[in-house]
Amino acid sequence: MSRSRNRHGRRERGRRIGVRGALITGVVSLSVALAGCVGGSASGSDSGTADGAGGTQLHLVGYSTPKTANDAAEQAFAATDAGKGVTWQESYGASGDQSRAVAGGLAADYVNFSTPPDMTRLADAGIVNADWDSGPTKGIVNDxxxxxxxxxxxxxxxxxxxxxxxxxxxxxxxxxxxxxxxxxxxxxxxxxxxxxxxxxxxxxxxxxxxxxxxxxxxxxxxxxxxxxxxxxxxxxxxxxxxxxxxxxxxxxxxxxxxxxxxLIETPGAVTKKANAKATDFLHYVLSPAGQAIYQQYGFRPVISDAEKVTVKGANDPNDPFPKPxxxxxxxxxxxxxxxxxxxxxxxxxxxxxxxxxxxxxx
Known part of the structure; x- marks a missing residue:
């Protein structure tokens, strides 16, 4: 997909369209999907820690709307070799508030915000790498x-x-x-x-x-x-x-x-002090299997080889993402x-x- 730099040097991502493939199942109840925005508060060190049962606990801090999709991706990731033994402590809320909280010391291994400036704040603070947006999707995990x-x-x-x-x-x-x-x-x-x-x-x-x-x-x-x-x-x-x-x-x-x-382009990144498992999770999110999960919950894919899914709740479940x-x-x-x-x-x-x-x- 095409990318360009604006005059301030920050990369901006163009449209990505083109999908194929299979159905991922699973819809949560209203009480989970549309309940309160904030999950359990994250605390402790910046990096993932032992969870007391021989596994790894990671801290996710994000904006409110992708919680259900993130939960499904975490569960699927745990079934992979890379994700075995990984558990999560999460905090969700308004994107700007969450970004400022991490900048202020809230523990985070994986951060997922609504807008790139909320990620840039953490790069400027030295919490995420300055090149967080240099990968194939320019740091964007969902559209x-x-x-x-x-x-x-x-x-x-x-x-x-x-x-x-x-x-x-x-x-x-x-x-x-x-x-x-x-x-x-x-x-x-x-x-x-x-x-x-x-x-x-x-x-x-x-x-x-x-x-x-x-x-x-x-x-x-x-x-x-x-x-x-x-x-x-x-x-x-x-x-x-x-x-x-x-x-x-x-x-x-x-x-x-x-x-x-x-086009809404939402970024995700790992923090500098994150456990290596957080990077594995980010790679899973951007994989065809991971993107299929997010599509199932209504997000448009950010990779060209994403599997096409049938999306329950869309106006046309078989063609869920019409081109405006x-x-x-x-x-x-x-x-x-x-x-x-x-x-x-x-x-x-x-x-x-x-x-x-x-x-x-x-």
Missing amino acids: TVVVMVVRPGNPQHITGWDDLVKPGIKIVTPNPSSSGSARWNILAAYQQVITSGGSKADAEAYLKKFFKNVQSLPTSGREATNAFLKGDADVLLSYENEAILARQSGEKLDYLVPSSTL DHLSTVADMGGWPTVSKAFFDPDTGLVPKIQAETGKTQ
């Missing part, structure tokens, strides 16, 4: 896209971005100050104006209308899903995999992939260093300014 989740039957007849800014439409999306999911959502909303021929001024005007219709800004992507399910909002902006998992778990909802949306008419990337917008400063800098960024103007800061 997904921004989708719109609506009530069963789509009673508001939402078909695309223009419908979200109509008077009276109530939107749930996570808070950009804490959630990586929210940042992807906001960038998708902005960029779709540009891809349709609009100007930066048009895109900014759209975001102002968008935020005026935001009903709530939960802390994380998972909390946003729960807020939508429990509330009366009309639409939830979410990860495609999160919508699929909710349907797998028995929730009654519909979702649509907009004709113009954004316009699939933008952060690279198209200048790369994460540029985007982070322009959109999310707390003092000068466009999004905090619009949130303050519209009164939608929490």
